[in-house]
Amino acid sequence: MSSRAPIAVLAAALAFSGCTGSDAPGTTAPAATAGTSTTVGTTEPPPVTSTIPQGVHAGEGLGDTLFPKAGNEGYDVQSVDLELDFTEVFETGRFSGVVTLRIDPLVALDSFVIDAGDLSLSDVSVDDESAAFATDSSQVRIDPVPVLVPGTVSVVRVVYSGSVPTDRAFRPGTGGIVRDESLVFSIGEPEGSTTWMPGNDHPTDKAPYAIAVTVPTGMEAAAGGLLVSTLTEGPSTTFFFEHRLPVATYLVPFAVGELTRVDRSAEGYAWRDYLGPGVAEAAVLGRQDEMIRYFEQFLGPYPFEANGALVVDRDFWGALETQTLSTYETNAVRGFVVAHEIAHQWVGNSVSVADWSDIWLNEGFATYLQWMWVDHDGGVSLDEAVAEAHARMRSTGPGWGPGEPPAADMFNRMVYDGGALTLHALRAEIGDESFFEVLERWVTDFAFSSASTADLVALAEEVSGSGLGDLFDDWLFGDLPDLP
Numbered sequence: 001m002s003s004r005a006p007i008a009v010l011a012a013a014l015a016f017s018g019c020t021g022s023d024a025p026g027t028t029a030p031a032a033t034a035g036t037s038t039t040v041g042t043t044e045p046p047p048v049t050s051t052i053p054q055g056v057h058a059g060e061g062l063g064d065t066l067f068p069k070a071g072n073e074g075y076d077v078q079s080v081d082l083e084l085d086f087t088e089v090f091e092t093g094r095f096s097g098v099v100t101l102r103i104d105p106l107v108a109l110d111s112f113v114i115d116a117g118d119l120s121l122s123d124v125s126v127d128d129e130s131a132a133f134a135t136d137s138s139q140v141r142i143d144p145v146p147v148l149v150p151g152t153v154s155v156v157r158v159v160y161s162g163s164v165p166t167d168r169a170f171r172p173g174t175g176g177i178v179r180d181e182s183l184v185f186s187i188g189e190p191e192g193s194t195t196w197m198p199g200n201d202h203p204t205d206k207a208p209y210a211i212a213v214t215v216p217t218g219m220e221a222a223a224g225g226l227l228v229s230t231l232t233e234g235p236s237t238t239f240f241f242e243h244r245l246p247v248a249t250y251l252v253p254f255a256v257g258e259l260t261r262v263d264r265s266a267e268g269y270a271w272r273d274y275l276g277p278g279v280a281e282a283a284v285l286g287r288q289d290e291m292i293r294y295f296e297q298f299l300g301p302y303p304f305e306a307n308g309a310l311v312v313d314r315d316f317w318g319a320l321e322t323q324t325l326s327t328y329e330t331n332a333v334r335g336f337v338v339a340h341e342i343a344h345q346w347v348g349n350s351v352s353v354a355d356w357s358d359i360w361l362n363e364g365f366a367t368y369l370q371w372m373w374v375d376h377d378g379g380v381s382l383d384e385a386v387a388e389a390h391a392r393m394r395s396t397g398p399g400w401g402p403g404e405p406p407a408a409d410m411f412n413r414m415v416y417d418g419g420a421l422t423l424h425a426l427r428a429e430i431g432d433e434s435f436f437e438v439l440e441r442w443v444t445d446f447a448f449s450s451a452s453t454a455d456l457v458a459l460a461e462e463v464s465g466s467g468l469g470d471l472f473d474d475w476l477f478g479d480l481p482d483l484p
Contacts, residue, residue: 055107055108055109055110055111055147055148055149056074056107056108056109056110057109057110057111057112057141058072058073058074058075058107058109058111058112058113059072059073059074059113060072060073060113060136060139060141061073062202062204064202064355064356064357065355065356065357066190066355066356066357066405066406066407066410067190067191067202067356067407069138069139070115070190070191070201070202070356071115071200071201071202071204071205072112072113072114072115072139072200072202073106073112073113074105074106074107074109074112075103075104075105075106075109075112075148075200076103076104076106076205077101077102077103077199077200077205077206077207078102078103078104078153078207079101079102079207079208079209079210080099080100080101080102080199080207080208080209080210081099081100081209081210081211081212082097082098082099082100082197082209082210082211082212083097083098083099083212083214084096084097084196084197084211084212084213084214085097085214086184086213086214086215086221086256087214087215087216087235087236089164089179089184089256090179090181090182090216090257093163093164093165093166093179094161094162094163094164095161095162095163095164095196096159096160096161096162097159097160097161097162097196097197098157098158098159098160099157099158099160099197099198099199100155100156100157100158101114101155101156101157101158101199101200102153102154102155102156103148103153103154103156104150104151104152104153104154105148105149105150105152105154106150107150108147108148108149108150109144109147109148110143110144110147111141111142111143111144112141112142112144112148113139113140113141113142114139114140114142114156114158114198114199114200115138115139115140115191115194115198115199115200115201115249116135116138116139116140116158116160116194116198117138117162117194117195117198118138118162118195119160119161119162119194119195119196119198120160120161120162121133121135121140121158121159121160121198122159122160122161123157123158123159124140124142124156124157124158124159125156125157126142126144126145126148126154126155126156126157127144127154127155128155129144129145131143131144131145131156138194140158140198142156158198160198162177162195162196164177164178164179164184164196165177165178165179166178166179166180170187170315170316170317171317172317172410172411173189173190173407173408173409173410173411174187174192175187175188175189175190175191175192175193175195175250176192176195177192177195177196177254178314179257180314182257182258182277183255183256183257183258183259183276183277183312183314184254184255184256184257185254185255185257185276185310185312185314185327186253186254186255187316187317187320187327188249188250188251188252188320188322189250189251189320190250190356190410191250192250193249193250193252194249196254197249197252199249200249201249201250202248202249203248203249203250203251203352203353203354203356203450204352204354204450205248205249206246206247206248206352206448206449206450207246207247208242208243208244208245208246208247209224209225209241209242209243209247209252210240210241210242210243211223211224211225211240211241211242211243211252211254212238212239212240212241213238213239213241213254213256214236214237214238214239215236215237215238215239215256215257216235216236216237217232217234217235217236217237218237219237219256219257219258219259220239220256220257220258220259220260220261220274221239221241221255221256221259222253222254222255222256222259222261222274222310222325223239223241223252223253223254223255223325224241224243224247224251224252224253224306224322224323224324224325225241225242225243225244225245225247225304225305225306225323225324226241226242226244226270226305226306227239227240227241227270227272228240228241228242243323243324244305245303245304245305245448246448246449247323247349248323248349248352251321251322251323251349251352252322252323253310253322253323253324253325253326253327255274255276255310255312255327257276257277258276258277259274259275259276259277260274260275260279261273261274262274262275262281262285264286264289264308266289266292266307268301268302269302269304269305269306269307270305270306270307270308271288271289271306271307271308272306272308272325273285273308273309273310273311274308274309274310274311274325275311276310276311276312276313276314277313278313279311279312279313279330282311282333284333284334284335284338285309285311285333285338287335287338288307288308288309288338288342289307291338291339291342291373292307292342294373294376295342295343295346295369295373298369298372298436298439298440299346299347299369299439299440299443300440300443300444302345302346303345303346303349303350303443303447303448304323304324304345304349304350305324306324306325307324307325307342307345308324308325308326309325309326309327309328309333309338309341310322310325310326310327310328311327311328311329311330311333312327312328312329312330313329313330314329315329315331316329317329317411318331318332318337319332319337319340319341320341321340321341321344321345321348321349321366323345323349324345326338326341326342326344328341335373335374335377335379336370336373336374336379339369339370339373339374340366340367340369340370341366343365343366343369343370343373344362344366346443347361347362347365347366347369347442347443348361348362348363348365348366350443350446350447350448351442351443351446351447351449351450351451352449352450352451353450353451353452354450354451354452354455355452356407356410357403357404357405358403358451358452358453359405359410359411359415360402360403360405360415360418360419360422360453360476361419361451361452361453361456363411363415363416363419364402364415364416364418364419364420364422364423365419365420365423365439365442366416367416367417367419367420368419368420368423368424371385371386371420386420386421386424386483387483389417389420389421390417390421390480390483392413392417393413393414393417393418393421393480394480396413397414397418397480398412398414400414401414401418401475401476401477401478401479401480402414402415402417402418402419402422402475402476403422403453403472403476403477404476404477418475418476418480421475421480421483422472422475422476423435424483424484425471425475425481425483425484426438426460426468426471426472428484429464429466429468429471429484430460430463430464430466430468431464434460434463434464437463438456438459438460438463438464441459441463442456442459445459453472453476456472457469457472
């Protein structure tokens with residue numbers, strides 16, 4: 001479910017299609033004009049026009065600044081159903097799946113594209129009719145018959161399979177699915193989710209998910225949202241999960257294997273943690289609800305139906321705020337990191353970025369809230385954290401501001417510290433009352449959608465009554481300014 005407006009370029013292409021030649025979609029016979037002569041005693045038949053909608057070929061990629069081919073034009077995903085079979089993955093390294101996407105066309109579509117990584121597709125249907133498809137690198141073009149029309153939700157069903165490597169090398173900004181002899185898990189940010197499920201892989205197109213995962217009986221499956229039921233049939237067990245609120249593809253958590261589930265008690269949401277093989281329960285995990293209650297003072301009610309941690313004994317690059325079930329390597333299960341990932345449930349998950357170049361919005365807000373928690377918890381004060389981050393960026397900064405990260409270095413410390421310093425400068429400029437109003441409005445006005453730096457600037461100017469463009473330009477795009 002997207003916050004994107006209809007694709008203007010597609011609408012323009014549709015309007016222009018009648019001028020592209022006699023074989024172009026949308027070309028019809030010219031209508032008779034006034035004053036046309038007729039033969040006495042005969043009736044001129046009306047011009048022949050087609051009642052079949054004429055569509056356009058939706059392009060690949062949304063033109064994201066850092067990842068231009070991420071996501072796809074022309075449609076909005078309304079919901080996703082996933083059926084996954086991982087019963088043989090520990091023996092063969094293979095799995096299979098069926099994904100059902102309910103999509104709302106934004107314009108009439110002759111064809112459209114989904115992201116599928118290196119998955120192997122064996123069958124595609126649209127509205128129960130077999131559809132031709134062609135794979136080009138990581139994207140699949142689907143040709144439905146008949147044309148898909150706006151206002152009518154279409155059901156796209158894709159049957160696929162894939163393999164899970166054991167040797168995937170993770171570094172910040174890379175993701176994917178990986179396994180060892182007893183565990184499979186996935187890191188999706190920014191483009192890793194398509195290693196195990198096809199979809200429209202961009203944070204602007206969110207949707208609710210229903211996920212059914214079948215594993216060997218005796219093993220566990222972990223996914224986001226609520227575990228609504230399980231079904232054991234001899235050698236296999238299926239776990240049924242529901243993300244009832246919209247989630248971006250990269251934020252869907254996933255693991256199967258020898259997991260230990262730890263259920264905890266909380267008011268207003270389901271609280272469960274999953275510990276991978278050999279992972280001991282860390283005391284800080286028992287403080288997650290305390291952190292949520294602290295952040296609710298500034299951000300309003302916790303936005304989702306569940307919360308928890310998935311901890312794996314494998315290095316990737318620290319932690320990821322997968323929605324309702326943050327994923328951690330064991331070394332990252334520390335108080336300030338857990339606070340950071342919980343803050344992300346509001347800033348990053350409920351409110352996601354409209355463009356990956358705005359990643360500072362996710363990381364800057366979460367870092368600043370993390371600093372606030374550590375101060376509240378008796379650790380480093382907020383002022384000390386600000387001063388230390390400023391000195392660190394002055395001495396080791398990459399030479400660019402947090403608002404202009406390159407794709408290859410989008411998780412540089414500047415995005416975190418520089419983003420948080422930008423928010424601290426905003427707070428100093430507009431005062432605490434306006435700052436915390438901006439913070440709360442940010443997570444309510446843009447809840448379950450996506451937003452941009454321009455949206456934040458506009459909101460801060462509205463709340464404060466001040467022009468703030470220069471402040472944001474200085475802190476996001478220039479050399480690091482002095483602290484206010």
